[in-house]
Amino acid sequence: MSYEEDNNGGPKSTELQLGTFYLGGLRFGVDILEIQEINRQRDLTLVPHTSKQVRGVINLRGEVVSVLDLGTVLGLGEIVFGQQTRNIVLHSGGELVGVLVDRLSDVVAIDSRNLQPPPANISGVDARFMMGVHQMDEELIVVLKIEELLAPPETANATN
């Protein structure tokens, strides 16, 4: 995968900072550089006739940002709003997309060379969404591929 090559092959730093969060009992991480902000905005405007992944749109300081249910995207079930539910706003192909997660966790710095290739399937999460997994203490952090995660449904199917 190109991303790994960039980080493994070149003389660049191999440190990868992950913003991590919990979703359906699993811990996930995304490259922190892709995160625009994290908020708890819940005033979602529903958009009918979109795929199940889309929970609605929010007004992010004058910009209309789509919000996805990461649980639905990953096949872990729809997120139920709770006290700890957060909206992580990510950069994606020139636009911003928010994803809902169950609970936030820490920022973790890892060495991308230590990233292990993803198993075919972790608790139903499709391997194509994963860049790799990182073993941290007792816990496994699934590092997600943002482009794949946030590709609109049709494109995601096409590349499959």
Place this chain on the structure above:
Amino acid sequence: MENDDLLQDFVVESNEHLEDIEAELLTLEAQGADLEIDLVNKVFRALHSIKGASGFLGLEGICKLSHSMENVLNSLRNNELVCSLEIVDPLLRSSDVLKGMLSDVASSNNVDIHDFVTALDAIHLGKLEAVHEVLADAEAADVAADVQAKAKPEPHKAPVASVEPSPEVPVKSKTKKAAPKGDAANTPPVQVSAPPSATVRVNVSVLDHLMNLAGELVLSRNQLLQTLTSDDRAGLDLVGSRIDQITSELQEAIMGTRMQPVGNVFGKFPRVVRDLSSQLDKKVVLSTKGDDVELDKTIIEAISDPLTHLVRNSVDHGVEMPAVRAANGKNPQGSILLHAFHDGGTVNITISDDGAGIDPEVLRQKAVDKGLITSERARDMSERDTLRLIFHPGFSTKEVVTDISGRGVGMDVVQTNLERLGGTIEIESELGVGTTLAIKLPLTLAIIPALIVKTSTDSFALPQLNILELVRVKEGDENTRIERLKGAEVLRLRNRLLPLVRLEQTLEEPGNDLIPMQKAQDADPDADKQSPNASEAVETLNIIVVAAGQMQYGLVVADLRDSEEIVVKPLGKHIKSAPCFSGATILGDGHIALILDVAGIANHKGLHVRISPEESERKAKEDAMATIHQDDRSQSVILFQNCPGEQFAIAAHAVSRIDRVKTSELVQVGGVEAVQGPDGILPVLRLENLIQCMPWEAANNAYVVVVDAGNREVGLLVATLIDIRSITTKVDTVTIRDIGVSGSVTLDGMETRVVDIYELADAAFPEWFSESLFAAPAELPGGMSYNDQHAQSGYEEYAPEVAAQVAVAEPPPAPIPIAVAPELPIPEYVAPVAEVVAAPPAAEPEVAEEPAAEAPVAKAPKAAAPAPAPVAAAPVVQSPQPPAPPANDGPEQRAVILVAEDSGFFRKKMITYLRESDYEVVQAEDGLIAWNTLESGKHNVRLVVTDVEMPNMTGLELAAAIRGSQKHSHLPVIALSSLATDEDIARAREVGVTDYQVKLDRNRLLGKIKELWNAPTTN
């Protein structure tokens, strides 16, 4: 290529040069041998600077090609070559290739330009014949060199065309996202990839202005923060208005930076027209006007394709072959004009050609053949509607699909694309003269006016552009207004059936794998408050009649909010696929409202313009209801009430519009009640002042039914509008007959009086219809009331009876006397009208009417001549052509129509349009005069049009007399009445009336007259 910036600058600059070069080359070609040396120099210099810079940057290919081009130009400059098609063509093609190379400079050195260089060098050396050979080889490359190829995804057909984002090119991928990595790279290029020229040049002074405004804004913010902390209420207002002003200025200034002259698009069309016309062997010259009109950049970019299509259409379908043109006496060279201009808040672009025009008959036939419309419908279609058929999906009039215009892109796509931009397109065409397409575009797309509508839970924005009208169906009315056809709801609106779409249900329906419309559990607290509204929505329906392209339907929403200017925000990639929305906006309260896509909703609901079997069934039903055109005996009327229990009807065709007014807006002007209309003062009549009925119940709001009565408008004050109906039932014209009331009818168990607005106007303002003043108002200052006017002019000259009527125009205490008519002044009916007119104008005041009779005719648009001076012996036979037939007794007299009508108004009106249709007319004020005129034999009467109700001799008596006489029994007689019942018609037929028509249905009457006029008279 270390220096990317330098390279970027070179590309931008060279592209600009090339654009100029193209236009200049075309000019040179047109100039031929007679070259303007300055122009040649200009092209030369442009090429020279491309050559120089490319050489410096190591772009050998570009350098070489531009060098060869430069050589040719040099020869031209030194008069070693004569400019011709053979020379310009390779130059143009080479400049295309240069453009292709510039769009991908990195690989420009790999482009095979050998053929072009050889060809150009051959020209330079004067070997023209060699050029053709070489260029024939180059043909293949040439196709690929087409700059339009950008859009095509096939990448490596020819090296030149590799324009699509390729990862190796560092120049374009400014954002790191432009070259997606890994698997994603296989996905088709998304729109996200920025076009290469995503820069705008902005005047420094504009930037300075922006900077100033930004400074102002910062200051205002500081002020605002200060005021907020000090809790200074008055200061807050001040800051508020300041920020308001700066925001507007800022908005304007920033919009200004996005504005580009429309000439940028126009610039490419001379070439398009040139290439296309030579391909078709046509001669077409394109001229442009208003190149400097500015439009938003996004619009400029988006109209390029539709405009190209239209221009190509004009060349391909519009302009005829030179031989055909010459045969029709036209200049063999056709011309197309592109004209941009501002009009109101919009920019208009017209594309007009002087070609063959569009034959509506052909269109109709085509549409019927294709099953787009039924033949009945085709027959009833107006010319304008017929022309609009070309915007119908799947409609192309050209028999053979050419590679020029028939590329599967129909006018419907053009229309849809323009509408997507918030624009509209109209077509006008005159057979043999040409076709004009008029496009209206907004100045910008970013901010549009929209109506905010609500479902029970959410707000949505509906662009005003799509809205035709708003209809509110009250509780209890659903049954009469809304019907179900094959399970679909339709709204009955003025004899049309509109499909209804309920917004809320539509949005709740699942789409693909979609979520139902329901609030998230943390829905905004308002949701609960609004649920009562939901139940109310069942009772009263708010229907927005919307249009998208050829499609119209009614959108049912729960509630209507304000109309607002909204800022359009794009939707993210996950939502783009949602069919019903075109974008989103943020409302004043910070909430998001999605912008409804009217066409998208129609698509989603499966509404189609194409008339399906069930729709034709619907049409049939519709036609049955709208029998008005099929059936003489029915009439469309507007029902209204002024107070409960008393219902009136007014013929719909008489009404030009209905205004809603506040009672407080009613004013007294010179004793006449009036409202301020758009074109000045509109006098308003109150029914109770004119006929016997209950007074209007004062309320805050009322309607004014506006009628065009004899070249002027008059309004009728109405409290409540009930419905529009087609009356097919019997109208009783005997029991209740009054001035201004032509009869009565029972509708929904309610006695309804049918109001004759013309008679009412006649009664209220008799001077309008009496000839002597008929022409006067136009010359009077606009503000002057009608009463003032006849106080000054001719009032005293009126017969006392008429003067009495004038008084009635002021708020009268009682219903007016019955015996009123403008013809009263005419004392006796013995003399044929011709003799009445023959009397010198000054002799008697009554007679003074006639000379002016021409005036309204002269005012009518088609009447050519000013009123001929009334000569003592002038015949009444007045032709619209200035030279009235001098001999009025000769046997070869022109055939005339004899019009017998007692109401001055109707007579006037009828004569005006008969003359406009080039008939000669003799008028008579009643049946007896008409009869005398006939008997006198002074006129060659070919047709008699008569009113039924007339003093002295009724129309039916007249008809009977005509049938009874030997001399005239062959004459066709058309009887006219305000309302025709079965009995009336039967009675009329009995006495020998040829045809029976409803008054003032001008088109039908003219049609009938034409039919009878040309029919051989049966003796």
